[in-house]
Amino acid sequence: MASELEQRTRYDPVDAEPRVFARWLDSGLFHPEPEGAPEENFSIAIPPPNVTGALHMGHALNGAIQDLLIRTARMRGVRAKWILGTDHAGIGTQMQVERQLLREGTTREQIGREAFVERVWQWREQYGSTIIEQYKRLGASCDYEQERFTLDPAYVEAVMKVFVDLYGKGLIYRDNYMVNWDPGSRSAISDLEVEEREVADTLYYVDYPLAGASGTVTVATVRPETMLGDTAIAVHPDDERYTRLVGETALLPIVGRRLPIIADPYVRPEFGTGALKITPAHDPNDFEIGRAHGLEEISVIGEDGRMTAAAGERFAGLTALEAREAVVGVLREEGRLARAVPQVHDVPFSQRSGERIEPLISLQWFMRMEPLAAPAIDAVRDGRVRIHPEGQLRRYFQWMENIRPWCISRQLWWGHRLPVYYRGEETYVGLEPPEGEGWTQDSDVLDTWFSSALWPFATLGWPRDTPELRAFYPTDFLMTARDILFLWVARMIMMGLEFPGAVPFADVYVHPIIQAPDGRRMSKSLGTGIDPLHLIDGGPRPPVFEAGGDFPAYGADALRWGLLAMSSSQDVRFNEDKVAQGRQLTNKLFNASRLVLLRVPEGVELPSRAPAPAAVEDRWILSRLQRAKAAMARAADAFEFHHAALGLYDFVHGELCDWYLELVKPRLYAEDPGEASEVALYVLAETLALAHPVIPFVTEALWELIPGAEGLLMARAYPEPDAGLHDEQAEADVGRAIAAVQELRGWRDRVGAAAGQAVPGRLEAEGYEHTAEAVGRLARVRWSEDGGEPVASVAIPGGTVAVLASEAVDPQAEARRSAERRAGLEGEIARAEGKLANQGFVAKAPPAVVQTERDKLERLRAELEALG
RNA sequence: GGGCGCGUAGCUCAGCUGGUCAGAGCACUCGGCUUACAACCGAGAGGUCGCCCGUUCGAACCGGGCCGCGCCCACCA
Numbered sequence: 016m017a018s019e020l021e022q023r024t025r026y027d028p029v030d031a032e033p034r035v036f037a038r039w040l041d042s043g044l045f046h047p048e049p050e051g052a053p054e055e056n057f058s059i060a061i062p063p064p065n066v067t068g069a070l071h072m073g074h075a076l077n078g079a080i081q082d083l084l085i086r087t088a089r090m091r092g093v094r095a096k097w098i099l100g101t102d103h104a105g106i107g108t109q110m111q112v113e114r115q116l117l118r119e120g121t122t123r124e125q126i127g128r129e130a131f132v133e134r135v136w137q138w139r140e141q142y143g144s145t146i147i148e149q150y151k152r153l154g155a156s157c158d159y160e161q162e163r164f165t166l167d168p169a170y171v172e173a174v175m176k177v178f179v180d181l182y183g184k185g186l187i188y189r190d191n192y193m194v195n196w197d198p199g200s201r202s203a204i205s206d207l208e209v210e211e212r213e214v215a216d217t218l219y220y221v222d223y224p225l226a227g228a229s230g231t232v233t234v235a236t237v238r239p240e241t242m243l244g245d246t247a248i249a250v251h252p253d254d255e256r257y258t259r260l261v262g263e264t265a266l267l268p269i270v271g272r273r274l275p276i277i278a279d280p281y282v283r284p285e286f287g288t289g290a291l292k293i294t295p296a297h298d299p300n301d302f303e304i305g306r307a308h309g310l311e312e313i314s315v316i317g318e319d320g321r322m323t324a325a326a327g328e329r330f331a332g333l334t335a336l337e338a339r340e341a342v343v344g345v346l347r348e349e350g351r352l353a354r355a356v357p358q359v360h361d362v363p364f365s366q367r368s369g370e371r372i373e374p375l376i377s378l379q380w381f382m383r384m385e386p387l388a389a390p391a392i393d394a395v396r397d398g399r400v401r402i403h404p405e406g407q408l409r410r411y412f413q414w415m416e417n418i419r420p421w422c423i424s425r426q427l428w429w430g431h432r433l434p435v436y437y438r439g440e441e442t443y444v445g446l447e448p449p450e451g452e453g454w455t456q457d458s459d460v461l462d463t464w465f466s467s468a469l470w471p472f473a474t475l476g477w478p479r480d481t482p483e484l485r486a487f488y489p490t491d492f493l494m495t496a497r498d499i500l501f502l503w504v505a506r507m508i509m510m511g512l513e514f515p516g517a518v519p520f521a522d523v524y525v526h527p528i529i530q531a532p533d534g535r536r537m538s539k540s541l542g543t544g545i546d547p548l549h550l551i552d553g554g555p556r557p558p559v560f561e562a563g564g565d566f567p568a569y570g571a572d573a574l575r576w577g578l579l580a581m582s583s584s585q586d587v588r589f590n591e592d593k594v595a596q597g598r599q600l601t602n603k604l605f606n607a608s609r610l611v612l613l614r615v616p617e618g619v620e621l622p623s624r625a626p627a628p629a630a631v632e633d634r635w636i637l638s639r640l641q642r643a644k645a646a647m648a649r650a651a652d653a654f655e656f657h658h659a660a661l662g663l664y665d666f667v668h669g670e671l672c673d674w675y676l677e678l679v680k681p682r683l684y685a686e687d688p689g690e691a692s693e694v695a696l697y698v699l700a701e702t703l704a705l706a707h708p709v710i711p712f713v714t715e716a717l718w719e720l721i722p723g724a725e726g727l728l729m730a731r732a733y734p735e736p737d738a739g740l741h742d743e744q745a746e747a748d749v750g751r752a753i754a755a756v757q758e759l760r761g762w763r764d765r766v767g768a769a770a771g772q773a774v775p776g777r778l779e780a781e782g783y784e785h786t787a788e789a790v791g792r793l794a795r796v797r798w799s800e801d802g803g804e805p806v807a808s809v810a811i812p813g814g815t816v817a818v819l820a821s822e823a824v825d826p827q828a829e830a831r832r833s834a835e836r837r838a839g840l841e842g843e844i845a846r847a848e849g850k851l852a853n854q855g856f857v858a859k860a861p862p863a864v865v866q867t868e869r870d871k872l873e874r875l876r877a878e879l880e881a882l883g
Numbered sequence: 884g885g886g887c888g889c890g891u892a893g894c895u896c897a898g899c900u901g902g903u904c905a906g907a908g909c910a911c912u913c914g915g916c917u918u919a920c921a922a923c924c925g926a927g928a929g930g931u932c933g934c935c936c937g938u939u940c941g942a943a944c945c946g947g948g949c950c951g952c953g954c955c956c957a958c959c960a
Contacts, residue, residue: 024920211957218960236960283959291960300958360959406887410955413886417957497887497955528954532895567922580908583896585888586954590895592909595922599908602922610919661897661907676919684918757926763914764926770915795917843904855940856902864902864941871903 020612020720026605028570029552031716036151039715044730046160047094049482057088058096058487060471060520061157062495062503063165065104066139067111070149072529072537072589075547076582077494078153079575079709080526080656084492085156086708087651090733096487097156098474100163101143105463106200106367109429112138128428128458135429152551154571154711156729161483163474165466166431173473174431174466175446177514182444186383187423189442191312193302194377194422198320199368202426203379205462206419209372211361218358219343220288222351223248226264226273232257233353235287237360238297239346240338242267243326244315245274247293249304252278254289268351269342270327279304296376312376320373335373380424380433380459387509388418394508394518402523403654407500414501423462430460468506471519484515493520500525524654528586529578531559537589550574550594560591572710573597579660579709600664601713604706607672608717611695614683619692620723621700625740626693631785632678633694634745639670640701644736647705663706671702674753678789700724704734752786755811759794762809762818766828773797774823777805780814807833810878833882840879847872 019027039045047056059081064074081097089095112135113123123131143164150157163170181187194203219239222231232248245267250257257276265274274293281304282291295305296314305312315326322330322338329345330338346352363372392415394400395408402408424433435457436443443449448456466473471490475483489511495504504523511519530536531543538544542558549555553568569577576597581587628634643666650658675698682691700721703714707728718728768774776796778787791798796816805817807829818824850856850868857865 025922026920234960238960281958286960298958298960300960303958358960404888407955409886414956500955530953534953581896588895590909592895596908599922602920606920606923608919613919657897665907672919673924680918760925761927767914770925771917839904846904850941853940857940859940860902867903 020609024606024609026570026602026713028572028601028712029568032152032154032551032571032712035712035715036154038727039156039729040151040159042727042730043160044089044727045097045156046158047089047096049096049486051094051486053485053487053489056094056096056486057085058098058490059085059492059494060098060474060490061100062493062499063100063102063163063467063470064146065107066101066143066146066164067104067108068101068146070146070153070547072545072547072578073496073526074146074150075153075574076526076529076578078150078155079578080524080582081492081494082153082155082575082711083579083651083656083659083708086711086729087733089156089729090704090707090731091735092732094486095156096158096483098163098471098487098490099147099150099157099159099161100165100470100474101146102463102467103139103164103166103430105425105427105430105460106202106204108135108138109427110200110367112429123428131428149548152548152571153575156711165463165470165473169476169479170466170469170473171431172446173469173477174461175434176478177469177510178431178434178461178465179444179446180514181382186386187380188383189378189380191376191378192381192420192422193299193374194379195363195365196318196373196375196377197365197368197370198318198373199365199370200427201318203377203422203424204365204367204372205422205464208366209363210366212364213359214362216358216360216362217355218287219346219355220353221268221292221346222353223265223268223274223292225260226266228263232260232265232276232290233288234290234292236292237358238339239342240322240326240330240335241294241297241315242292242342243270243322243330243338244294244296244313245270245272245292246295246305246310246313247274247308248276249279249282249291249293250276250289251282251284252280254282254284256284256289268349269345275310277304277308279307297374299374302374302376314376316373316375318375318377379422380435381420382423384418384421384509387513388415388505390512391415391505391508394512399518399521400508400523401521403525407497407525411500411505415505421462423465424457424459425462426458427460430463431466432460433457464502464506467503468510469514471507471511472515477515488515488519489517490520491522493523495523495525496528497525522654527583529581530586530588532589532591533559534588535559545589547574566591567598569594569598570601570712572601572712576600576660576664576710579656580664582656596664597660597710600667601710603667603672604703604710604713604717607667607676608699608720610676610680610683611699612720612722614688615692615696615722616688619688619696621696621721622693622723625737626690626697628690628694630679630682630690630694631745631748632675632789633690634742635749636671636675636698637694637740638742638746639666639675640698640705640734641736641738641740643670644701644705644734645738648736651708660709663709667702667706671698674749677793678749681792696721696723701734703728704731748782748785751782751812752790755780755783755790755816756793758811759790759796759809759816762807762832763795765832766807767825768795768823772823775799775801775819775821776809777801777817777819778814779817780811782813808881808883810881815878815881837879837882840875840882844872844875844879847875 085095085097116122195209197204216237218235218237220233220235222233224231248265260276261278263276265276267274293301293304295302295310295312297316313325315323316335317323320334322333324331330341365372395411436449436454438454472488475488477484507519535543545557550566550569551571551574553566555565556563573594577594580593581590646662647659679691682688703718707714715728718724773795778798799819801819803819806820806824807818809816847868
C-alpha cells in the first residue's frame, strides 16, 4: 500500500478490502470476552437472516447502521458484541428444498419425514454460510466465532423449555379454532402472514324460504359454496325490517337444513339485504357469531381445499371453486338466485405461497397473549424500551392492546417439532419423551417466529447461566423493519420479560425501507432488486436503471456511506448517486493522505496527544475538528445516521481538504515543515478514526501508512470531542479569510480575469493580520502598497480589496459587474431599512436579532459607498 | 375505516425547538490538467418551500382546512 500511495491517484477498494478484513478477523477483536456487566458492555443481536437468504439492500443498510454503532462502542473501549446467527425459516427453507426435490422427480412425501429433514440439513450445510460471507464483505464486525442457528441443539433446548413452561402456565393450549389455512403450504399460518388483495368477485343474492310461513329471506354472499355449511341467518337487532322474523326459522336451499334467524349487532343493515348467512366453519366473523350463539360448526371444505362429505354427495370432492359454480347452477335451476352483481373486495392471501387463504376450523396449538402483552406494554410505556422513530409507538400500543391468540403450530417438517405426545386420549407435554409404550409425537412444528422471539437470549445460551448471558443480556440496540415490529419485536419483548426477566434491548430503531429507484418495492421478480454485492464489486445494473450497463466497483465503504446518507425516518428511494458520493469521500481521504504522508519528513511521527500549534490555520482545523466530532457523536446518539454520514463528508471536503490542506500546503512543501507535519498527521489520524465506524476499510488501510500509528485503527480510541480545543479567534480569522477568498474568486470569474494570472490589489480591511498571505495566494491577488486609483472595489468581510489596474481586469466587465452589484445592494438595503422601520420588529424581536439586522445594514451601506 | 408519514432547485433528498436574500449530491453553464485528487478544482445559473386561511413584528418551520402520494393496521358478507 505504501508504494501504492506514490503510484496511484485513486483508492482501489477491490484490492484493499479483502486484505483489511483478513487483518481484522485475525486480530480476534470481533470477539469480546464475556466479562463485566451488561450495563458497561455493548451488544446487538443481529436480525437473523434466513439461511436461504442472500444479502439484499435491507441487510446492507442494517449492517451499515449496526456496524457503525458496534465499531463506535468498540473504539470507546467498551466490550462490543454483535451477536451473529441465522434463522431456520421454516416455510421458506422447506419450500426451497421441496423445489429441489421436485426437480429430481421426487417429493417430500415420497422420501419421508426423516429423509426430508436430513436433506434440509444438507442443503443448509451447502448454502447456509452464503449470507454470513456476504456480511463479511460489508465489513460487518460481527462475532464470527460464535455463530448461532435457531436449530442448534442449545437453541432447541431453549425453545422447548419455553413451550413446556408456557404450557404449564396454561398459556399454550390446543383448540379447534378458525385458522388461516394456506392451501399452498398445506399449513395454518398466522394472521401476520396474511395479506389482503383486492379481487373482483360476484355478489350473489340467494332466497332462503321461511319454514313456518310463506315468503323468503334474501342474503348476499360472494362465496355461495360455503352456504352448504350454513347454520343460521343473522340480522341486526335494530333492523325493523326483520324484527318480526327473529326467532323464526329459514330453510337452507339445496340442503334443506333448518336455520334459526338470530339477531347480532355485527350485521350491517345497509350492506346487501341486511341479512347475513352464518357459516361458522368457513368465515372468521361467522365463527365468532357462531360461538356466541352456540351454533353448530359444519366443515364443508377440507384442508385439501376440496368439499367434504358434509357438503353432500353432489359436491363432495369438488374444489371450492368448482363447488361454487355447481351450487350457483343448482340455485339458478331452483329459482333461488335473486340476482348476481359484480363486487370488488379485499380477500386474504398467503404471503408465503401466494394462494388464497381458506379460513377453516382446525385443531391447532395456540398461545394466549394478553398476560404476556401487559408487561410488554408497560416496558415501552415507562421507557425501558425506546422505539425510534416515535411515530411507531401508537401502532405498538394499539396492536398490543388488541392482541389476539397466536396460532403457533405449523404443518411443516422443517422446524422445532412440538414436544407433545399422544396416546389415545392422553396428552403429554415435556422436554423428554414420556415413559411407556404407544406414545406418538405431534407431527407439527412451531411457527418460526416462536423461536425468533427468543433470539436475544437464546443466542447467548439461555436457559443455561452462561458467561455470555451474564455479560451481554439485555442487549442495547435492535434494528428492525417496520413490517416485523409485531411479528418479531413485540414478541421478543414479551418473551424477554417472561423468561430471562428483563427487556431484551433498550432501543429499537425501525429502519426505512429502501425502494427501487422508481419508487416501487425492491423485488427480484419485478426486476427492481439491487444486489449490494454488485455495488461493492461491480456488476450488472438491474432493468430499473435507465443507464444500464454495469455498476463500477464502488467498494463496501462507498455502499455503506451511501446507504447511511440515504437513510431517513421515512422510506427512501435507492439513489446510486449517493453511493458514488461515498466513493468520492473514500477517494478524497486517500488523496488527502497522499498529500500529507508523502510530504512528512523522515522521522516525524504521529504525536501521541493533540499538538498546541501557533499557526492560525492549524489552530483553526483543530477547532473545527472538535465541532465535527461533536456533530458526529450527536448524530449517532440520536440515531440520525444520515447526519453522521453527511456531516463527515462536509468536514472532510469542506474544511479539511478545501481549506486546511490548501492553507498548509506551502508549509508542507517547505524544506522544514516544522509543526505543520505533526499537526497534519494528527488531524489526518483523528479524521480517519472519526470516519472509521462509517467507512472502515479505507480508513484502516490508510491508518496502516501513518508513521507512528500503532495497531489496528478499529482498536484505537474513538476521537471524543473536547470543547477545550475550541479556538474562537482562529475560527473567526480563518472564517473571514475563507469568505474573502470566495468573494475575490467570484469577482474574478465575473470580470473574466484569466485563471492563471495574479491581480494586483490593496488590502483595505481589518482582521487579516494572520491570513493576508493565504488570501492572496488562494484568490490569486498580489498584494501591493501602490497608492494608485483602484479600478474595482471588492467587498470582503471587514473592508474591501482595492483592485489596481492590470491586464487581467477588463474595465467594461468590471463596470457591468459593479452596476449589477450596486443594484443588488440597493435592493438589500431597502429590505433591511424596511425591516428596521417596522416598530413591531424593533420592539418585539430579540435584541440580538435586531442588532444583526443593523450590522448588516451598515455593512451593505459601506459596501455601496466603497463601490463609488 | 383507523394510524403513521411525505409533498422544498431538472432528479434524489437535507433543513422544520419560527429570525442573517432557502442547502447538499447528481445533472446543467462558464473557467481551469494550479506541484493530493480531471472519478478533480474554482465560479455560476436554477426554487410561488403542494394550495388556501390563520397565529406572529416575522412562517419552509406552529394551528386549521383542502389537493396529491406512500406505507402499516383492520373481521365487513
